Each structure stands twice: as structure tokens, then as C-alpha cells.
Amino acid sequence: MNKISIWIGQGLLYAAFAAVIGIFSQWPSYQHLAPERALVKLSFSHQGELLGECVEQSLEELAKLPPNMRAPKRCPRERSPVSVEIDIDGVLAHQQVAQPSGLSSDGASAVYQRLEVAAGAHRIGVRLKDNARSEGFDYTLEQDVTLAPAEILVIDFDSAHKRITLQ
Amino acid sequence: MSALSQAWSRAERRLDRWFPAGTNPLVNLGAIACLLFAILLLSGIYLFVVFDTSVSGAWNSIDTLSRQQPVPGGWLRSLHRYAADAFALVTLLHLVREWVLGRYTRFRRVTWLTGVPLLLFMYVSGIGGFWLNWDRLGQYSAIASAELFDALPLLTGSMARNFLGVDSVSDRFFSLLIFVHLGVPLLLLFGLWFHLQRITRPAVWPTRALSVGMLAMLGLLAALWPVMSQAPADLATVPSAVPLDWILLHLHPLAELLSPAIVWALIGGVLLLLLALPLRREQALPVAVVDADNCNGCRRCVADCPYAAITLEAHPNGKPGRQIAVVAAERCASCGICAGSCPSATPFRSARELVTGIDMPQQPIGALREQLELALAGAGQGRVVVFGCDHGADLRQIDDQRVAQFSLLCIGLLPPSFVEYALRNGASGVVVVGCAQGGCAFRLGERWTAERLAGTREPQLRASVPRERLRMIFAGPGQEWRVAVAVEELRGVRAT
Numbered sequence: 197m198n199k200i201s202i203w204i205g206q207g208l209l210y211a212a213f214a215a216v217i218g219i220f221s222q223w224p225s226y227q228h229l230a231p232e233r234a235l236v237k238l239s240f241s242h243q244g245e246l247l248g249e250c251v252e253q254s255l256e257e258l259a260k261l262p263p264n265m266r267a268p269k270r271c272p273r274e275r276s277p278v279s280v281e282i283d284i285d286g287v288l289a290h291q292q293v294a295q296p297s298g299l300s301s302d303g304a305s306a307v308y309q310r311l312e313v314a315a316g317a318h319r320i321g322v323r324l325k326d327n328a329r330s331e332g333f334d335y336t337l338e339q340d341v342t343l344a345p346a347e348i349l350v351i352d353f354d355s356a357h358k359r360i361t362l363q
Numbered sequence: 364m365s366a367l368s369q370a371w372s373r374a375e376r377r378l379d380r381w382f383p384a385g386t387n388p389l390v391n392l393g394a395i396a397c398l399l400f401a402i403l404l405l406s407g408i409y410l411f412v413v414f415d416t417s418v419s420g421a422w423n424s425i426d427t428l429s430r431q432q433p434v435p436g437g438w439l440r441s442l443h444r445y446a447a448d449a450f451a452l453v454t455l456l457h458l459v460r461e462w463v464l465g466r467y468t469r470f471r472r473v474t475w476l477t478g479v480p481l482l483l484f485m486y487v488s489g490i491g492g493f494w495l496n497w498d499r500l501g502q503y504s505a506i507a508s509a510e511l512f513d514a515l516p517l518l519t520g521s522m523a524r525n526f527l528g529v530d531s532v533s534d535r536f537f538s539l540l541i542f543v544h545l546g547v548p549l550l551l552l553f554g555l556w557f558h559l560q561r562i563t564r565p566a567v568w569p570t571r572a573l574s575v576g577m578l579a580m581l582g583l584l585a586a587l588w589p590v591m592s593q594a595p596a597d598l599a600t601v602p603s604a605v606p607l608d609w610i611l612l613h614l615h616p617l618a619e620l621l622s623p624a625i626v627w628a629l630i631g632g633v634l635l636l637l638l639a640l641p642l643r644r645e646q647a648l649p650v651a652v653v654d655a656d657n658c659n660g661c662r663r664c665v666a667d668c669p670y671a672a673i674t675l676e677a678h679p680n681g682k683p684g685r686q687i688a689v690v691a692a693e694r695c696a697s698c699g700i701c702a703g704s705c706p707s708a709t710p711f712r713s714a715r716e717l718v719t720g721i722d723m724p725q726q727p728i729g730a731l732r733e734q735l736e737l738a739l740a741g742a743g744q745g746r747v748v749v750f751g752c753d754h755g756a757d758l759r760q761i762d763d764q765r766v767a768q769f770s771l772l773c774i775g776l777l778p779p780s781f782v783e784y785a786l787r788n789g790a791s792g793v794v795v796v797g798c799a800q801g802g803c804a805f806r807l808g809e810r811w812t813a814e815r816l817a818g819t820r821e822p823q824l825r826a827s828v829p830r831e832r833l834r835m836i837f838a839g840p841g842q843e844w845r846v847a848v849a850v851e852e853l854r855g856v857r858a859t
């Protein structure tokens with residue numbers, strides 16, 4: 197092999213490697229969401245209501261307990277699961293029951309769900325139940341929204357003010 | 364050798380034509396990966412100095428760098444990105460090469476196993492880098508990564524919830540993202556140290572020509588095709604079309620196409636496969652054997668063993684200060700390079716039975732001397748002697764009565780004095796064949812032999828040996844013709 201063909205050969209190989217890097221580090225463009233589509237993100241982290249009421253302990257019951265555990269009330273820590281339903285334009289789009297986290301089921305229930313919709317006007321209905329002992333849903337919200345292409349609508353639950361929010 | 368590994372070797376030898384004298388990139392993938400990692404660390408330090416670590420300032424600091432300081436700022440930024448892409452490709456190729464050539468069992472097991480986590484660290488560092496720009500691509504990758512993580516039943520709560528904020532991510536969470544891109548590369552550096560523990564003189568820098576070539580290639584690419592930020596991240600909208608870095612970010616579209624759970628199953632499956640591969644039970648190879656009476660503790664085998672398998676300990680003869688070589692069986696590659704380095708391995712010794720300080724049970728130096736004497740006896744006078752190895756050109760293909768060929772475990776097993784011994788015993792010339800320059804099937808064997816023959820490494824071929832009757836060449840499988848050419852050349856020298 198003479199020097200010139202070595203130079204040409206090496207040049208070709210380096211150029212090919214550079215081309216692979218240069219091209220595939222940005223091409224082809226990835227269509228993550230189709231044009232004219234928008235996204236609804238349902239996401240909350242909410243602690244359901246306590247499953248049971250606190251019970252007053254009778255004197256006999258207290259007497260059976262070791263002295264350091266003699267609290268006048270016994271409160272179960274377990275939380276209700278949180279159920280949620282989403283309607284989009286009157287059609288059920290998502291339904292989920294989120295179990296409480298934590299080993300003794302005393303933590304928050306977390307939900308994260310993406311729902312793709314066409315851009316434009318929609319009627320969003322949200323129903324949420326966080327108390328296993330109540331009848332029906334504890335919180336509901338119906339709202340008209342207009343979504344631009346690629347816009348994200350976040351459905352959350354504001355635990356402090358106890359209400360469903362759309363942003 | 365399987366058909367696949369043979370095909371790979373042939374392709375490598377073919378590439379030698381363009382990259383001569385040990386500069387073949389396919390033979391130096393580990394070293395190239397180290398060079399790229401060094402480029403990443405150095406350019407990364409510069410980028411980190413100008414980087415604004417707050418969510419609100421991050422995008423601006425990098426975008427401004429590219430726009431207002433194309434040199435060196437923007438150029439270094441582009442270099443950093445392209446070096447990361449190259450690092451991923453080269454590391455993957457390094458793995459594929461070792462796999463195809465079957466280099467993952469026995470004495471290479473630990474090196475292979477410590478390589479696997481490096482692959483993981485490389486991916487995580489690479490993906491994490493895109494987040495820091497905090498442009499549309501970074502936003503896409505960060506959210507997709509969080510959604511991927513949420514599919515693991517490890518964490519309570521949802522990582523992706525951190526990206527809901529219509530205003531912005533919290534600075535605290537952003538610091539976590541930055542930490543990934545600083546901490547994991549450090550883990551990689553640390554892991555690399557483990558990876559190279561069982562390798563003597565690891566080639567962590569490519570040859571000068573290769574380093575210059577790689578740097579020039581990346582530097583030109585970064586100058587001609589600078590990397591620019593996308594629009595700043597905006598959590599109120601989806602980055603619907605992104606110019607994706609497919610080399611580093613392919614997991615995101617894959618998770619969308621299949622599902623996060625399937626992607627995790629794939630990642631887990633690949634990692635398990637890679638970790639299980641070297642656990643296959645293999646028949647043990649013979650281990651180098653030290654003979655106490657013939658070892659004077661000179662340390663040459665320690666210096667030449669490519670897998671750090673030999674250490675020196677106190678000599679059993681009890682003489683103060685005397686040492687003896689001790690071989691760690693699980694590290695020994697059965698290459699015999701140590702036998703070629705031992706000063707006791709000279710055929711000129713008068714002992715009827717030649718016993719050397721360190722020797723390979725399956726191919727003892729004493730037996731080699733006997734076979735050589737036999738081949739040159741009587742009608743064998745005037746033959747050309749060819750010393751080759753089991754991994755290079757196939758010497759059985761030489762069908763010539765006037766040639767005596769010896770296929771060794773590795774060409775590094777050949778004590779250089781055998782060349783002189785062959786010539787003194789009537790050989791008309793000697794051809795020494797290495798399997799590939801810079802690409803010994805073990806490591807370093809061909810290099811040590813070339814240096815010993817050139818007289819720059821102990822044990823040296825004596826200066827008085829007529830060099831015109833010796834050829835050192837390189838010929839891999841399929842390049843047997845090179846051996847034939849060298850034999851003919853020697854005959855020509857003899858005739859004139």
C-alpha cells in the first residue's frame with residue numbers, strides 16, 4: 197500500500213464515522229406528538245381519607261395494653277384508595293383506582309396518566325373518590341377547555357383546598 | 364475459532380492495509396474509548412464553568428455560549444456532544460468485538476464483568492447530558508426518562524410529576540438532574556479502574572496517528588456542524604417534534620413504541636445476558652509452571668506477562684534476598700509469553716534435558732529445542748525455519764519440504780536465542796510471524812518479540828546474528844501468502 201492510498205482509505209473511514217455521528221445525532225426528527233394533537237395529563241398525589249374512625253378504648257381494653265400504649269383512642273392508619281374517572285366530551289377516557297402507598301397503606305395514592313386528544317374545544321369531566329365509606333364520588337368537576345396544538349392540560353388535585361384543578 | 368470470529372479477524376486484517384503498523388482502530392477500540400472519555404471530561408469541565416445551574420438560567424447560559432462565543436465555547440460544546448456519540452458507538456463496538464472473538468471467559472472473565480456496568484454508566488451519563496441544556500430536547504428526554512422510571516415499582520410517588528409545574532421545575536429537582544450528569548461519569552471513571560485491574564500496561568491511549576485522526580475528525584465535525592440548542596423548555600406544551608440524537612436517546616421512542624415495562628425487560632435481559640455470558644464453564648487451560656531450581660527471580664516474566672498473573676515471592680531455597688516467580692492460575696492466559704522472556708530458556712544450555720525457569724506444560728521449551736534439532740538434522744539442512752502462532756497465519760498450509768514450521772501458543776513464547784540456534788544448526792533463514800501488529804490475540808506478545816529480536820528488550824537476540832537471514836513479519840489468518848513471500852525473500856538473499 198502506498199502512502200496516498202493509505203491517506204485516502206483513512207480519510208474515507210473517518211468521513212464515514214463523522215457522517216454517522218453528525219447525521220444520527222439529529223436526524224431524523226422524532227414526531228413525539230402528531231401535529232394538531234394536544235395532551236391531557238392526569239396526575240395527582242393525594243392521601244385518601246382514613247378507612248376507619250378512631251375508637252374510644254374502654255377501661256378494660258386499656259388495662260390489657262402495656263402502660264406505654266394506653267392511648268384513650270385507637271386510630272387505624274390505613275387510607276382509602278383513590279378512584280378517579282375522566283370523561284372527555286362525555287365519553288369515559290380513563291378510569292383508575294390508586295392504592296395508597298406505604299407498607300401499612302397509610303401513604304398517598306399517586307396517579308400519572310397521559311391522554312392524547314385532538315386540539316380544539318373539549319368538555320372535560322373529572323370525578324374523584326377518596327373515601328371508601330362515602331356514597332358516590334366525593335369531588336367532581338365539569339369544565340369546557342380549548343386546547344391549542346401541543347398544549348398540555350394538567351388535571352391535578354389540590355389536597356390543601358380539597359378540589360380538582362385544571363391548568 | 365468460530366466462523367464469525369474468523370470473519371471478524373479477516374476484516375480486521377483487511378483494514379490493516381489502510382491503518383498499518385498497529386494503528387488499526389478495530390484493534391484499539393478500548394483505547395479510543397478512553398481517549399473519547401478524556402475529551403468528554405476536559406470539554407465538560409469548560410462547559411460546567413460557564414453553566415448556570417438554575418432552571419431559569421441553564422438554557423440561556425449554554426445557548427449564549429454557542430451564539431456569542433463560537434470559539435472555543437460553542438466549538439467545545441459541539442465537541443462534547445459528538446464525542447459522547449462517538450464514545451457510545453466505540454464502546455458498543457468494543458463490546459461486540461470482544462464478544463465475537465470470544466474474549467469473555469476464563470482469564471478475561473473479570474475484565475468482561477467489570478465492563479458491563481461501564482456500558483450502563485455510559486448510557487446514563489449520555490442521556491443525562493441532554494437535560495442540562497434545558498431546551499425542548501432536554502425537556503422531552505427528561506420527561507421521557509422520568510416516565511420510564513415511574514414504570515419501575517421502586518419509588519413511591521411519581522418522578523414525572525416534577526415536570527407538571529406550569530411555571531417550571533423546582534431548582535432542587537433540577538440539581539438532581541445535574542448531579543446525574545456529574546456523578547455517573549465519576550462512577551464510570553472509577554469503574555474503568557476496576558476494568559483494567561487485570562491488564563498489564565493497558566492501552567489507554569491510542570497510537571499518536573489514531574489520536575490525531577480522531578481529534579481532527581471530531582474537531583472538524585464540531586466546527587463545520589455546530590450543535591445548537593432548541594427553543595427553551597416550556598412545560599405548558601409538548602415538544603411535539605424533536606431532532607433526536609438516535610445514538611444516545613433511542614430508548615425514549617422505543618418506550619413509546621413498545622411500553623416502558625417492555626423496555627425495562629429488554630434492558631434487564633441484555634444486562635443479564637452480558638453478565639451470564641462469561642459464567643459458562645470452560646475447560647481449564649494449562650497454567651505456566653515455575654521451576655524453582657531454574658528461576659533466579661529476575662522479574663522479566665513479571666514485566667512481560669500481559670495479564671498481571673505473575674508475582675515474586677521469597678525463594679524456597681531460603682537464600683536471603685532470593686525471589687521466585689509465582690503464577691496466579693485464575694489469571695493465567697496460557698500464552699507462554701513468560702517462557703519467551705525467561706533468561707534460562709536458551710537452547711544453547713548444555714543440559715541434556717532443557718528445563719526453564721517458567722514453562723508451558725503443553726509446549727515446553729525443551730521439546731521445542733528437540734523438534735528444531737530434528738527438523739534440521741540430515742536432509743533437513745538448509746531449510747528455512749518459520750516460527751508462527753496458533754492465532755495467526757495457518758502454517759499447516761505451507762506445503763514445502765524445504766521449510767520447517769513451528770506453530771507456537773503465541774509468538775511471544777519464542778526465546779530469541781532460538782533464532783540463533785536455528786541458524787547455527789543449519790537453517791538457511793528464519794521467519795518469525797506475529798498474528799497482527801498491535802493486535803496480539805493475547806496482548807503484547809508480538810510487540811515483546813519484535814523488541815527482543817531488535818535488541819531493545821531482554822532477552823535480546825545477540826547483535827552478532829546476521830539480520831539479513833531473519834525476517835519478522837505479521838500475517839493473520841488468510842494471509843499465509845505473506846509467509847511464503849518472506850520465505851522466498853530469504854532464499855533470494857541466500858542465493859545472491
Ligand code: HEM
Binds near residue numbers: 393397474476562
Ligand atoms: C467505558 C467503556 C469502556 C472502556 C473505556 C474500556 C476500555 C478498555 C481498555 C483500555 C482495555 C484494554 C485494552 C488492551 O490494552 O488490550 C479494555 C479491555 C477489555 N474490555 Fe473494555 N472498556 C469499556 C467497556 C467495556 C465493555 C462494555 C465490555 C464488555 C462487556 C468490555 C470488555 C473488555 C474486555 C473483555 C477486555 C479484555 C481484552 C483482552 O483481554 O484482550 N469493555 N477495555
Ligand code: SF4
Binds near residue numbers: 650667694700
Ligand atoms: S502464560 Fe501468559 S498469562 Fe500465564 S503467566 Fe505466562 S505470560 Fe502470564
Ligand code: SF4
Binds near residue numbers: 653704720
Ligand atoms: S523470567 Fe524466569 S528466571 Fe526470571 S523471574 Fe521469571 S521464571 Fe524466574
